[in-house]
Structures are given as C-alpha cells and as structure tokens.
Amino acid sequence: MSNPIISLNHVAFAYNKQPVLRDINLTIQPGEIIGLVGPNGAGKTTLLNLIQGILPHAAGITVFGGQPGNPTAKAATGSMLQGNLKLPRVHVAELISLIGDQYTHPLPTSEVLALTNLTAQANQNVATLSGGQLRRVTFACAIVHQPQLLFLDEPTVGMDAQARQEFWDLISRMRARHVTIIITSHYLEEIQHVADRIAILRQGRFAYVGRWDQLQAAHNGGQISFTTPLPPATFSHLPGVTQVAATADHLTLTSQDTDLTVQALVPFFTDLHHFTATRQSLETIYLDLVKEDDKNEEVSQPTAV
Structure with a gap:
C-alpha cells in the first residue's frame, strides 16, 4: 500500500479552551474520495483548515509526509471554497490564467475551460456570471495547477440539476486521474453516490468512517x-x-x-x-444521528427547580 496523503492521529483542537475536535483519527490514501458530513458546528471547517495549514498546526496531522502547509502540500493542493471569486473587469480565461501562472506546471487555460464547460464564457466578465457558472470558475481555479489533493466545500451550491450532474461526471474523471478529494456538501444523496468512504462528524468526533453500503447495512x-x-x-x-x-x-x-x-x-x-x-438514504441516517444527539443533549441538561 502506498503512503497515505493525509494521516490524522488522535487530533484535538480547541478555540479559547472550548473543545471543537476530540480524538480524530483518519487515514486517507491516494485517489480516495472522502465525503465529510456533519451538522453546523460539528467541526468540519475547523478540521479542513487544520489539514490545509490555515489554522495553527495541531499534533497528529501529517499531509504529504510533513506538517500541514508544508511546501509540497501547498503545491499539490487545490481548494474550492464556498465563496466565489467576483472580480470586477476580469474575464474568466484571464482569471484562470493568472492563477495558473502562480504554479510550475499548470494546465493550458483552454484545456481547463473545456474541462469545466466554460469555453463559451472564456471572455465573459466574471462579475456577470450566474451562480452555477461562478461555482465552475471557482472549481477551474482549484484544478488549473493539476493538484493531487482537492478540497471541495459545498461545490454544487447554485448549480441546477444538469450542472450538478455534469460536475459529478467531472469528479469521476478526476478520480480516474487518482486525485484525492475531500468533499463537504449538504446534498447528501450526491455524497453517498460519489464518495469511496463517508466520515460523519458529530460533536467533534467521528461517529462513522467507512463505506456507504456498510453504513446502510447497519441501518x-x-x-x-x-x-x-x-x-x-x-x-x-x-x-x-x-x-x-x-x-x-x-x-x-x-x-x-x-x-x-x-x-x-x-x-x-x-x-x-x-x-x-x-x-434508508444517507440523509435519513444522518438526520437520525443528529436527532439522537439532540435528545442526548436534552437529557444532559439540568432540570430547573
């Protein structure tokens, strides 16, 4: 087995002494697609920021054989964040080219445009694009340097049904290139179909890490x-x-x-x-787990006298 892209060993993190992540353990192999799901406040964004080196380094995290944010990891990582790039007076092709110029071996801009179905919008002002088109531009900027590790945060928000299907077809092609991908999304039915493994984060811990069919078999x-x-x-x-x-x-x-x-x-x-x-779908199983947490929290609350 090849060396893991990401290794998390007993990772913990707190904000102002308030625990956010507790004993997180996960190993991600090259070419794996991981679906990270959990309610708001579960720690998803914190975990992704730690892996990418955006937050101060926490013990137990190894990315590309070194600490988060090491030069190899930075050069080999692409991120599609929730926010879109709305730059005035900048054309789509120009933006992709500008970002590609920051790397050693970027894909040709024309190839990225074709890959992300943006050729028709190449000379269009970024600020005039629709929500779905902006998401595709953000994705194009994340893959122009041919990353080995890709973070997708709510990638299909703003896309219509056809655009979402085209996007996931593109992710299948990225899988064929052995790109390691971590996805967070509220469209859980998409996660269950594309992810090799699903990681459910609850109250700062992993409630489940494994294949979708195994999770469904247990419910x-x-x-x-x-x-x-x-x-x-x-x-x-x-x-x-x-x-x-x-x-x-x-x-x-x-x-x-x-x-x-x-x-x-x-x-x-x-x-x-x-x-x-x-x-049961992933969404119904996930909602049952969240309801279970809510009930446990209610039970743990002290009774007023």
Whole structure:
C-alpha cells in the first residue's frame, strides 16, 4: 500500500479552551474520495483548515509526509471554497490564467475551460456570471495547477440539476486521474453516490468512517410501498413496521428492519402489486444521528427547580 496523503492521529483542537475536535483519527490514501458530513458546528471547517495549514498546526496531522502547509502540500493542493471569486473587469480565461501562472506546471487555460464547460464564457466578465457558472470558475481555479489533493466545500451550491450532474461526471474523471478529494456538501444523496468512504462528524468526533453500503447495512430501516385491496390494519403489526400510511389502495409501510418486514409480507404477495422497497438514504441516517444527539443533549441538561 502506498503512503497515505493525509494521516490524522488522535487530533484535538480547541478555540479559547472550548473543545471543537476530540480524538480524530483518519487515514486517507491516494485517489480516495472522502465525503465529510456533519451538522453546523460539528467541526468540519475547523478540521479542513487544520489539514490545509490555515489554522495553527495541531499534533497528529501529517499531509504529504510533513506538517500541514508544508511546501509540497501547498503545491499539490487545490481548494474550492464556498465563496466565489467576483472580480470586477476580469474575464474568466484571464482569471484562470493568472492563477495558473502562480504554479510550475499548470494546465493550458483552454484545456481547463473545456474541462469545466466554460469555453463559451472564456471572455465573459466574471462579475456577470450566474451562480452555477461562478461555482465552475471557482472549481477551474482549484484544478488549473493539476493538484493531487482537492478540497471541495459545498461545490454544487447554485448549480441546477444538469450542472450538478455534469460536475459529478467531472469528479469521476478526476478520480480516474487518482486525485484525492475531500468533499463537504449538504446534498447528501450526491455524497453517498460519489464518495469511496463517508466520515460523519458529530460533536467533534467521528461517529462513522467507512463505506456507504456498510453504513446502510447497519441501518436496516426504510419504506415499503405497494397497492393492495387489503385493509391497512393487516400490516400495522408486522415485524419492524412503525407506521402505515394509506392513500386509497396505495400503502407505504415505514419499517425499522425492511428485510424482516419483507419476509413477513411473503404470505400476502398475491394481493400486493407495484411493490417497491427502499432502504434508508444517507440523509435519513444522518438526520437520525443528529436527532439522537439532540435528545442526548436534552437529557444532559439540568432540570430547573
């Protein structure tokens, strides 16, 4: 196995003695795509800033074999931040070229424009672009120097559905080039489809690090839908079922264990039609984890007397 791009060993960080990150452990290999998710205030931005050397160095972080922000890491890292570059009187191609000139081996500006689907906007003023176009310009500026490590912070905000799909197709091409990518996004359905591993950050700690299919397998809940002439009460007490929603002859069962519920439905199959079973998405699992945190926080609050 090759040397890791990033190694985090028992990383902790605090602002004004207030803990933000606690015992963070993660190793990221070359070419991996990591989806970093967590509620606001969980420590995502702090962690990314530590890895990039923006914040003072914390013990236990190694990037490209050295401390965060070392010369090798700086030269090999690209960042697509949430804010867009709205520079007055600067054209798209000019901006990309100016940033590329700061590096030793940048891609040709024309190639970056084609890669990010910005050729038609090459001579357009950056300040006049749409939100989705600005995100693509920001991405172009992050990859012009052919980085080996790429940070994407809410990359598809402002993009329409087609632009988002084109963007993720581009990320697939970056994967083929063995670029290591760390993504934060509130579009969790996108994360679950593109990331090799998902890291869920809760209250300054990793609640889960691993593959999406393994996380989903550990959360067997989901929904089962079908049409049937049978009354809803027939299914309300089946194993795993927590709710039955009925619209005319169409029923949707919410289950804590879809496999168990499907097995219990087998005797009724001759009366079930248009049958679908859907496992929990990353978003529903994530929201359940956040709700669990909220409940624990409420329990820990002292009772007023």
